[in-house]
Amino acid sequence: MTGEAQLGLIQRDRARLWHPYAPASPDLPLWEVEAADGVRLQLRGEDGTRHEVVDAMSSWWSAIHGYRHPVLDAAARRQLETFSHVMFGGLTHAPAVELAERLVDMAPGAPGRPALERVFLADSGSVAVEVALKLAVQFQTASGYPQRQRFLSIRGGYHGDTFAAMGVCDPVDGMHCAFPGLLAGNVFAPRPPAAASATPESIRAWESELEEIAAAHSGELAAIIVEPVLQGAGGMHAYPAECLTALRQVADRHGLLLIFDEIATGFGRTGELFAADHAGVVPDIMCVGKALTGGYLTLAATLCTGEIAAMVSAGRAGALLHGPTFMGNPLACAVANASLGIIDDGGWRADVARINAGLVAGLAPAREFGAVRDVRTIGAVGVIELHDDVDVTAVSSAAIRHGVWVRPFRNLVYTMPPYISTAADIDQITAGMTAAVAHVHDGVAARSGGVG
Numbered sequence: 001m002t003g004e005a006q007l008g009l010i011q012r013d014r015a016r017l018w019h020p021y022a023p024a025s026p027d028l029p030l031w032e033v034e035a036a037d038g039v040r041l042q043l044r045g046e047d048g049t050r051h052e053v054v055d056a057m058s059s060w061w062s063a064i065h066g067y068r069h070p071v072l073d074a075a076a077r078r079q080l081e082t083f084s085h086v087m088f089g090g091l092t093h094a095p096a097v098e099l100a101e102r103l104v105d106m107a108p109g110a111p112g113r114p115a116l117e118r119v120f121l122a123d124s125g126s127v128a129v130e131v132a133l134k135l136a137v138q139f140q141t142a143s144g145y146p147q148r149q150r151f152l153s154i155r156g157g158y159h160g161d162t163f164a165a166m167g168v169c170d171p172v173d174g175m176h177c178a179f180p181g182l183l184a185g186n187v188f189a190p191r192p193p194a195a196a197s198a199t200p201e202s203i204r205a206w207e208s209e210l211e212e213i214a215a216a217h218s219g220e221l222a223a224i225i226v227e228p229v230l231q232g233a234g235g236m237h238a239y240p241a242e243c244l245t246a247l248r249q250v251a252d253r254h255g256l257l258l259i260f261d262e263i264a265t266g267f268g269r270t271g272e273l274f275a276a277d278h279a280g281v282v283p284d285i286m287c288v289g290k291a292l293t294g295g296y297l298t299l300a301a302t303l304c305t306g307e308i309a310a311m312v313s314a315g316r317a318g319a320l321l322h323g324p325t326f327m328g329n330p331l332a333c334a335v336a337n338a339s340l341g342i343i344d345d346g347g348w349r350a351d352v353a354r355i356n357a358g359l360v361a362g363l364a365p366a367r368e369f370g371a372v373r374d375v376r377t378i379g380a381v382g383v384i385e386l387h388d389d390v391d392v393t394a395v396s397s398a399a400i401r402h403g404v405w406v407r408p409f410r411n412l413v414y415t416m417p418p419y420i421s422t423a424a425d426i427d428q429i430t431a432g433m434t435a436a437v438a439h440v441h442d443g444v445a446a447r448s449g450g451v452g
């Protein structure tokens, strides 16, 4: 036995590991997961205390069918007994082909006449975004516009942590200032008005600003990239679906491709299969990830039109210039096929509607808190927005005492529960969220006229 083995797991972690957006610190707040089943996690604290909690995060929005789902477990086991991985250069396999066909069939477009017909299998959401941006630049270059190398996005977006993806995230709230020499100067339009308070006038005003910015830069822009209808990690901002129609028109008017990053919104989360479906808008390129494997394995995909695929392939490079080692990992594809099979069965629509009703009712009391600026929901997403930044450690610890796992960020305490959550699970989540906010923040940040 080494000395390290005598220490608790959490102490060993703190000595050796990084965590997301966290310092290397001997004090980092951490909980050990001892088991996960259905919507529940079994947590163990540093002092040995155990808590059973409902996972209100779906493990960062991915575990939509819950943990240890028998259909997903069986798919993983079956593929494990066949083969776990082979390279994708020069080789193919049934799980990848089936997955591409499923994605093309589900993606926005006329039924039976797929618009997005070519699929690149990436190993994470950020890589899927990198591939989308490369596709756009290679398409423009092959079309005779090699000077179109920049991107137009909207403020408040989040598209991943790799450099090109970071470069289209919100330039202020994102991480641009930490890497000033490495992030390309992209172009940003304002964030569209909030869905809850938008008026025809505010939408039109936003549209004309978008048009103006696109017109001023069109000669150097390859594509527009946005998260349709719901901006996730950039602030849980829901905006009117008709803004997607305006984005489509502006892109077409100026020869830009339209990229929808559906990594957070895809597979039913906002109440339609894809957020693009709220407006019936078809992008030229679409990224999916997160829930693609039901949260089992890392996998993402970039879909594009046949026209883009043909143009990129006919360009001077003669190929799409990307190819990860673990591209099309068979184990991940097999689990994704099982997860999409559950989605195809269609129960998600009723689940998401039921969850939305539970979130609306359960989060309403938080509107009365002085510390709360706004409460909003869209599909299976519920958000409590505070006036000030959340005390993340205090709020998540308080929620754990109420049997709920949440991971707030900035001034947002939110939930994206698994679709299998029962009405009682949603009640537990909303009660835990509101109790934690009341316990930690209410009264502290009370201010006049603060309830929006």
Ligand SMILES: *Cc1c(COP(=O)(O)O)cnc(C)c1O
Residues within 6 Å of the ligand: 124, 125, 126, 127, 129, 158, 159, 160, 161, 227, 232, 233, 261, 262, 263, 264, 265, 289, 290
């Ligand atoms: C999470 C996310 C990404 C990045 O995905 P990773 O798998 O974390 O690389 C990109 N875009 C959106 C909209 C996301 O929510």
